[in-house]
Amino acid sequence: MDSRNESSETLRNKCAACFRQFNRMEHLVEHMRISYHSVHEPMCGICKKHCRSFESLREHLIGPLPKQECKNIFSIRGCKFCLNIFDSYSSRMIHQERCQLSNLSTGLIARMSSLGLRDHLMIDNGYAVGNQVVALACKMVGGGSDGSLDLCGRVCLIDENENIIFHTYVKPPIPVTNYRYESTGIRPEYLRDAMPLKMVQSKIQNFLCNGEPMWKIRPRGGKARILVGHGLDHDLDRLQLEYPAVMIRDTAKYPPLMKTSKLSNSLKYLTQAYLGYDIQTGIQDPYEDCVATMRLYMRMRYQRHAVEAYPFASDPQNRNNFASWRQAELERVSPEELLAISRSDYYCWCLDS
Numbered sequence: 001m002d003s004r005n006e007s008s009e010t011l012r013n014k015c016a017a018c019f020r021q022f023n024r025m026e027h028l029v030e031h032m033r034i035s036y037h038s039v040h041e042p043m044c045g046i047c048k049k050h051c052r053s054f055e056s057l058r059e060h061l062i063g064p065l066p067k068q069e070c071k072n073i074f075s076i077r078g079c080k081f082c083l084n085i086f087d088s089y090s091s092r093m094i095h096q097e098r099c100q101l102s103n104l105s106t107g108l109i110a111r112m113s114s115l116g117l118r119d120h121l122m123i124d125n126g127y128a129v130g131n132q133v134v135a136l137a138c139k140m141v142g143g144g145s146d147g148s149l150d151l152c153g154r155v156c157l158i159d160e161n162e163n164i165i166f167h168t169y170v171k172p173p174i175p176v177t178n179y180r181y182e183s184t185g186i187r188p189e190y191l192r193d194a195m196p197l198k199m200v201q202s203k204i205q206n207f208l209c210n211g212e213p214m215w216k217i218r219p220r221g222g223k224a225r226i227l228v229g230h231g232l233d234h235d236l237d238r239l240q241l242e243y244p245a246v247m248i249r250d251t252a253k254y255p256p257l258m259k260t261s262k263l264s265n266s267l268k269y270l271t272q273a274y275l276g277y278d279i280q281t282g283i284q285d286p287y288e289d290c291v292a293t294m295r296l297y298m299r300m301r302y303q304r305h306a307v308e309a310y311p312f313a314s315d316p317q318n319r320n321n322f323a324s325w326r327q328a329e330l331e332r333v334s335p336e337e338l339l340a341i342s343r344s345d346y347y348c349w350c351l352d353s
Contacts, residue, residue, distance in 0.1 A: 016335035017041070017050035017342070025331045032330075032338045033322040036313055039306040040348035042256055045078070045085030046070045054274070055260050057083055081276050082299065100276030101295060133160050133249075133297070133352075134208070135228040137289035138170075138235045139184045141191075147178025152238040153186045155200060156286035157207075158294060166204065167287065169194035185283035201240050208243055219246045226352065228297045230267040230289065251296050255346045267292055274299065300349040311351065313343040 013022040017037035022028040041050040042057040051057040086092040141153035151172035157165040171194040210223040217224040252264040271292040310317040
């Protein structure tokens with residue numbers, strides 16, 4: 001009888017999100033207090049386990065030590081790119097042809113070969129609803145005595161439809177000592193009469209702010225544009241450009257796209273794993289990087305998550321959900337009820353929709 005009671009108590013102390021087992025209810029409450037489980041986490045479509053990142057979910061489904069039941073079903077009905085589960089093998093195959101963007105990458109290569117430079121900022125205002133979204137990418141040449149100092153030598157901006165808004169070579173403020181031609185394709189003559197960095201910085205800054213002063217920019221209801229990219233801190237620093245963090249969507253720092261160890265994945269890996277094609281082979285074009293980051297952003301943005309009135313743990317309405325003074329009360333509720341009051345600690349890009 002005692003063993004049955006102990007077993008029942010142990011099951012009651014199991015996290016309803018990640019399925020971790022705890023010996024005591026107070027330990028489960030503490031876990032929920034710091035885990036920030038929410039409807040925005042990647043979730044297994046089979047067993048409904050919540051994972052902190054898509055890499056964790058991938059390991060759960062097809063890693064070295066996957067959950068065998070989930071692996072068996074996923075191998076038949078799961079998409080290896082978006083990691084969703086479908087009703088049948090045939091529906092999965094139909095979906096995966098659309099989900100894998102390798103056919104689009106072929107057209108992209110042809111499109112890149114015919115692209116010229118466009119140093120006048122333009123955007124089609126007809127399709128946008130709410131904040132317009134643009135992606136930015138730079139290619140760096142080297143400065144300094146050993147050529148290791150990154151200097152922006154080329155920059156590209158595109159819109160949501162992958163149309164070029166701005167694409168130009170950039171003349172750095174100090175001499176270039178390494179053009180890194182093997183990866184950038186940039187030659188000295190390309191930068192000799194290129195647009196000076198200060199002019200590039202001013203054009204892009206004004207375009208992103210879209211008439212709003214920096215201090216007034218807000219994530220919703222304003223004119224400023226959402227900026228997408230990979231490793232944007234570095235790109236913006238090299239462009240000597242400031243932009244509010246609330247308007248930046250960085251695929252290198254977005255928790256669901258990071259490694260299980262919470263380190264960044266490369267854009268090359270993310271594109272291959274989640275879009276299904278290869279980039280950055282041979283000479284690299286910033287347009288190709290812009291397209292990859294925009295496609296990753298759109299894939300994350302259009303995830304279907306339950307709508308919550310106050311989705312963040314930091315929202316005032318949620319700050320007392322796991323307050324220490326509620327400990328005794330929280331220890332009496334079920335794991336499912338604890339999950340229901342848990343909220344995310346990061347901004348999910350689905351909230352941009």
